[in-house]
Structure formats: C-alpha cells, structure tokens
Amino acid sequence: MQNENNLFKQIEVFKNKLFRYALNMLKNELDAEDVIQELLVRIWQRKDQFDLIENKEAWCMTVTRNLCIDKIRTRKQNSQDISDYHFIADHGAPPDIITEDRENLKIVMDVLNSLPENQKEIIHLRDVEGYTYKEIAELTGLSEDQVKVNLFRARQRLKEKLKNFKY
Amino acid sequence: MRTMDTLYIETLLEKFWNAETTDQEEATLKEYFNQDAVDPVFEYAKPFFVVMDESAEIVPDLTASVMHKLLEKYYQAETTLEEESILKAYFTQESISEELKPHAPIFRSFEMVAHVEMKKGLSIDHLKTKPTRIISLTWVKVAAAAVFFVVGGYFVMQHANQPEVKTMAKARYIEPDNPEEALEYTLKALAMVSRKYKKGEAQLLEGMRTINEAKGAGN
Numbered sequence: 001m002q003n004e005n006n007l008f009k010q011i012e013v014f015k016n017k018l019f020r021y022a023l024n025m026l027k028n029e030l031d032a033e034d035v036i037q038e039l040l041v042r043i044w045q046r047k048d049q050f051d052l053i054e055n056k057e058a059w060c061m062t063v064t065r066n067l068c069i070d071k072i073r074t075r076k077q078n079s080q081d082i083s084d085y086h087f088i089a090d091h092g093a094p095p096d097i098i099t100e101d102r103e104n105l106k107i108v109m110d111v112l113n114s115l116p117e118n119q120k121e122i123i124h125l126r127d128v129e130g131y132t133y134k135e136i137a138e139l140t141g142l143s144e145d146q147v148k149v150n151l152f153r154a155r156q157r158l159k160e161k162l163k164n165f166k167y
Numbered sequence: 168m169r170t171m172d173t174l175y176i177e178t179l180l181e182k183f184w185n186a187e188t189t190d191q192e193e194a195t196l197k198e199y200f201n202q203d204a205v206d207p208v209f210e211y212a213k214p215f216f217v218v219m220d221e222s223a224e225i226v227p228d229l230t231a232s233v234m235h236k237l238l239e240k241y242y243q244a245e246t247t248l249e250e251e252s253i254l255k256a257y258f259t260q261e262s263i264s265e266e267l268k269p270h271a272p273i274f275r276s277f278e279m280v281a282h283v284e285m286k287k288g289l290s291i292d293h294l295k296t297k298p299t300r301i302i303s304l305t306w307v308k309v310a311a312a313a314v315f316f317v318v319g320g321y322f323v324m325q326h327a328n329q330p331e332v333k334t335m336a337k338a339r340y341i342e343p344d345n346p347e348e349a350l351e352y353t354l355k356a357l358a359m360v361s362r363k364y365k366k367g368e369a370q371l372l373e374g375m376r377t378i379n380e381a382k383g384a385g386n
Contacts (some may be wrong), residue, residue, distance in 0.1 A: 008289045017337060019285035033287050103270035105279055127277045130248055152244035158273055159242050 007047055011040070014057045017129055018064045024124045025068040027113075031075070035067045061139055110152075111161045118142070119154040126151055173206055180212060184236055186247045215253075231264040238270055 011018075018039065021030035039060060043050050053059045112120055121140065125131045133144045140147065184190045187242050188196070199205065200216035215233045237254055240246045246254070257263070258274035 012289060013290060016284045020280065020283050023282075023283065033285065036287075057362060101272075101275055101279070105276045108272050108276035115223075124280075127251070127273075128281045130252070132248065148244050152242075155242045155244060162269060162272060 007043070007050070010056060011043065011060065017057070018060055020128065021061060021067050021124070022064055024128075025065070025117075025121065026071060030124070031071055035064060035071060035074065038067050039063050058135065058138065065139065108162070111158055115154055115157060119150045119157075122147055122150045123158075124153040173208065176206065176209055180209065184240060186245060186250070219369075231267060234264065234267055238267070 015036070019032055019036055022035040023029065026032050026035065042063060043060075050056070050059075112123065115123070118140065122136055125136045125139065126133075133141070133147050136142075136147045137144045142150070174282060176196070176199060180191050182192065183196060197216050200209075200213045203253060205213055212233060234254070234257055237250055240250065241254055253276060255274050258267075258271045259278050263271055
C-alpha cells in the first residue's frame, strides 16, 4: 500500500501537465481523462519497471502522446464539438477573471485550433508547459531546428491574427 | 567595481538579446546594471536585469522598450525560457503599456490554459476496478507448458496403444520354399515391372507426339 501511494505521489506532481497535453490534442475533457486513466493502468501493470525510469515525466508525456494519437485514430468521429475553450474558461480562469479575458481566450484558442497539429502541439509544450526545445524535440520526434521553425510559424500566425486586437 | 566601456556593454547586450551570452557574461551585465554609474544609453535595459536578480522584488518594472525587444525575439522564436517567463509575468499583471496591450491576450490565455487541472483524482480503486488486460508472462509460460505436456502425452499414449500395422513390404513378403519357386516369383515381379515400364513409355511417346503435332500446327 505504501508503494502504491508513492507511485501516485510521483505522478500527481505532473498529472495536470499530462491532462492539459491530452486535452490540447483531443479537445475533449472526457477523452483526455480516459487517456490519463489508461496511462495509469499501464504504469500500474508495470510498476516495477516504472520505478527504474529516470525521467518519469518525459516518459509519461510520451506515453500520453501515443495514447492520444491512438485515440484520435480509433474514435469514430471527431469529438471537437465539445470545445475545450469552455472547459478552459471554466477551469483555468481565476475567479476574478474579467469578461474581456474570457472573450480574448476564445479568440486565441480559435487561432490556436486553426494551426496545423504539430504547430499547435509545439506552442502548447513551449508556451504553456515551458519545455525546452530539446525536450520538445525528444517528445515529438522532430529535430530542434524543426521545433523552432514550427514554433516560429505558430507565433507569427498568432501575431498576425491578433495585431488589430483590442484589449 | 572595474570600469567597463560602452562598447563592451553594447556587445554584451546584443549577445544577450540573441540569447548567446554565457552565464559569466550575464553576471557581468547584472553587476553593471546594479551599480549607480549606468550609461544613460543603456538605461532602458536596467529594469530588465534588476528583475532577473534573485534578490530583487518580483514586481515587474520593465520598460516598454525592453518588452518590445523581448516581443520581437518571442515572435521570432528566439527567446529563452527565462525571457518568456518575464513576458508572461509582464502581460499577466495589470499595468501594461498601452501600445503593448494587443499582445496581452496571448500570454494571458496561455496562463489560463496552464492553470487547467484534471478534476478526477488519481485513485487506486479506480485501477483495481479496471479489468486487467495483460496476463503475467510467467503464467502464460506455465499455461503453455501445461498444454504442451497434456497434448503431447495424449498423442504418445495414442501411439503406444495402436496395434502394430504391417507395412506393404511385410504384407507382400513371401518366403519361397525352393529355388524354382524363387525364380517364378522373380520372373513375375520382373514382368510386372516391365508392364509398368512399357505403359510409362507408351504414355511418354504419346505425349511427345502431341507436342510435335502442336509445334507443327504452330509453324
């Protein structure tokens, strides 16, 4: 039981990062929770090997990514009809959020959702989670240069779309 | 503190904006900007280095020009993680320069996304109720060995209980009683072989004739 608790304590530290990553890829809260649940099952079934993994966060992020890709491939229809914007607005916003921020979030999320998948993924990993180029490259299987190029394009797109923005 | 010329600071700053400074060079810049005799030319960058100093207050006091520089680098994907956290800190507080306000939604939105948490907790019970899909490899090996021995044993037993079957050779083997009888059997056998051979030869000749006819028709 002690081991079980230790295992969950280790994952609890970066659980929300994993969830946000899955949410960013799947656009659906329930699917994202399913993926995290599946990840936990896999860790649970191989808990002895999991203890030997040096960078557990990186390993979990990679497995989460693979599970998300599997989920996207297998789900019968794209469940983007449940916008993650509402979820983020409800769960990520501080209680005293101003209406303007809510509206702006929707505009930013729309721009982000219009980006190609790899750009959207990379800007999330860098600007939301604060990963280094090297970490993103390892996670996505791209070179560091490709990561920078994709990030450059994503940020340019944001800049372009928001240049006439009123705040 | 040693005197540092303007050109040297300018070079270091340029390297800093390009994220090319070493830790030592950044320490030099911090040291320079935290003393009183800062050249007015570099005054704009002073708040930047004061904020980066761990002993300084976290309250952002960055000038619009420094933020402009950082934003330029940000959109070019050339900022370091530290610079990006400074941008986030600046744009998520209330006193943002009027001209920079259009950029704020990006950083404020990222900040909101970064605060999203998974509602469902990690629970052991959750996992225990989930049906196990993977069977231990050890048990698979044990089960496979058991099946092998049971099936293998069955076939061995079947084979052992079967009555001895005479082979064709044994069934047709006849022990002749005298040389005449032996000769008779030998001639019969040779006649049979001869018949079979002739039949085969006839079939071969028939086949060759058919092929030759086909060839002739083709020509």
